[in-house]
Amino acid sequence: MLLIKTKDYQQMCERAAEIIIEKVNAAAPLKLGLATGGTPKGIYRKLIEDHRNNGTSYQRVTTFNLDEYVGLPPHHPNSYHFYMNHYLFSHIDIPEKQTHIPDGMASDLEAECSRYERLIDTEGGIDLQILGIGLNGHIGFNEPGTSFLSRTHVVQLDETTRRANKRYFSSFAEVPTHAITMGIATIMKSSEIILLVNGRKKAKVLRRLFEEEVNEQLPASVLKKHPHVTIIADEEALSSLYVSP
Numbered sequence: 143m144l145l146i147k148t149k150d151y152q153q154m155c156e157r158a159a160e161i162i163i164e165k166v167n168a169a170a171p172l173k174l175g176l177a178t179g180g181t182p183k184g185i186y187r188k189l190i191e192d193h194r195n196n197g198t199s200y201q202r203v204t205t206f207n208l209d210e211y212v213g214l215p216p217h218h219p220n221s222y223h224f225y226m227n228h229y230l231f232s233h234i235d236i237p238e239k240q241t242h243i244p245d246g247m248a249s250d251l252e253a254e255c256s257r258y259e260r261l262i263d264t265e266g267g268i269d270l271q272i273l274g275i276g277l278n279g280h281i282g283f284n285e286p287g288t289s290f291l292s293r294t295h296v297v298q299l300d301e302t303t304r305r306a307n308k309r310y311f312s313s314f315a316e317v318p319t320h321a322i323t324m325g326i327a328t329i330m331k332s333s334e335i336i337l338l339v340n341g342r343k344k345a346k347v348l349r350r351l352f353e354e355e356v357n358e359q360l361p362a363s364v365l366k367k368h369p370h371v372t373i374i375a376d377e378e379a380l381s382s383l384y385v386s387p
């Protein structure tokens with residue numbers, strides 16, 4: 143794992159956006175895995191800024207989101223469909239048919255999971271996956287204890303995750319109890335992965351990631367087995383670690 147240390151959140155977003163933009167502008171079409179949550183918002187702002195100022199085009203980019211809540215329709219302001227349109231897709235020139243997010247409203251959720259997993263494979267897999275990390279070490283919505291062999295599946299969300307995400311809802315009861323998420327094996331199939339970690343509240347989990355052996359109780363620890371992972375972390379997130387000068 144390569145570690146890029148940044149001064150703050152802004153710099154973390156700039157570095158990540160630079161890497162993404164370089165791949166978007168490369169000769170080959172790009173299949174990009176995207177994340178939601180608070181962490182990537184600043185990156186999406188940078189991508190939009192660059193699209194407006196430098197004309198970077200997303201016509202040959204296909205995106206796959208990591209996850210979606212079960213039971214929230216796409217127009218619901220807390221759905222990840224809404225989030226992606228609001229924070230990125232509606233501001234860039236990506237064709238809608240090239241943006242993919244699991245359908246949390248599907249009547250047959252198991253069939254939806256298989257369809258999504260197949261779609262990623264049919265499209266030839268993800269070239270670059272962007273990841274955030276949950277306070278309990280989850281990636282996507284793969285909570286502690288999830289098998290490293292898991293593919294896209296329905297999960298019951300941990301209470302800690304529902305509490306962490308409550309800030310986006312008017313009450314805890316409104317936070318969905320289930321979600322569809324790419325599995326850990328799905329994420330690990332990506333050719334390259336960038337993990338973003340910022341803020342003091344993530345310091346503890348980042349320290350665990352560096353110190354613990356690979357284990358299913360810390361889902362993000364699986365990334366140590368991937369050949370091409372870059373962690374971009376800011377000073378606050380790195381504050382519990384000894385960082386050599």
Ligand SMILES: N[C@@H]1[C@@H](O)[C@H](O)[C@@H](COP(=O)(O)O)O[C@@H]1O
Nearest residue numbers: 178179180181274275276282283
């Ligand atoms: N499903 C998402 C994850 O994909 C995200 O990486 C994580 C961290 O969220 P945040 O960036 O808001 O800290 O939790 C959410 O529950």
